Amino acid sequence: MINNNELITWSNQLSCGITLIDEQHKRLVELVNEMFDHVTGNDVQEHDYFNRVIQETVKYIKIHFTTEEKILLVTEYRGYIEHKKEHERFIKAVLENIRDYETGRRITLSTFTRFLKDWILSHIALVDRQYFEYLRKNKLNYIAEKVG
Numbered sequence: 452m453i454n455n456n457e458l459i460t461w462s463n464q465l466s467c468g469i470t471l472i473d474e475q476h477k478r479l480v481e482l483v484n485e486m487f488d489h490v491t492g493n494d495v496q497e498h499d500y501f502n503r504v505i506q507e508t509v510k511y512i513k514i515h516f517t518t519e520e521k522i523l524l525v526t527e528y529r530g531y532i533e534h535k536k537e538h539e540r541f542i543k544a545v546l547e548n549i550r551d552y553e554t555g556r557r558i559t560l561s562t563f564t565r566f567l568k569d570w571i572l573s574h575i576a577l578v579d580r581q582y583f584e585y586l587r588k589n590k591l592n593y594i595a596e597k598v599g
């Protein structure tokens with residue numbers, strides 16, 4: 452069943468002030484919310500929906516990571532390698548979860564989406580935040596705006 456408590460509400464606390472990054476983060480939140488909206492409790496419907504959207508979702512996540520990594524590289528962010536590794540670990544976990552979902556193991560559309568949500572929210576709030584602050588402190592936001 453649709454559980455509206457699960458939906459993410461964008462808040463300015465998640466915003467970093469770099470237009471492109473904020474737009475991409477908002478789109479990620481939207482994608483997660485759209486997935487929650489398709490939790491119906493009907494396995495066939497849910498799998499159908501999942502198969503239709505999951506590749507695009509993964510593609511969008513990768514586009515976002517590429518954008519961020521470019522910004523971190525050109526602004527000589529010290530945590531670049533570690534941050535990139537976090538992204539890679541997440542993609543790996545997403546792909547494993549997709550396989551599990553497709554082969555009917557353990558997870559449902561609802562738990563899959565919750566996993567995306569939890570990672571994305573905590574990554575923006577904790578890990579991305581570190582580079583937001585670095586850029587702000589070093590007045591590098593204007594460089595970040597040019598990337599993408």
Ligand SMILES: [Fe+2]
Pocket residue numbers: 476515519575579
């Ligand atoms: Fe991000």
Ligand SMILES: [Fe+2]
Pocket residue numbers: 519534538574578579
């Ligand atoms: Fe990130």
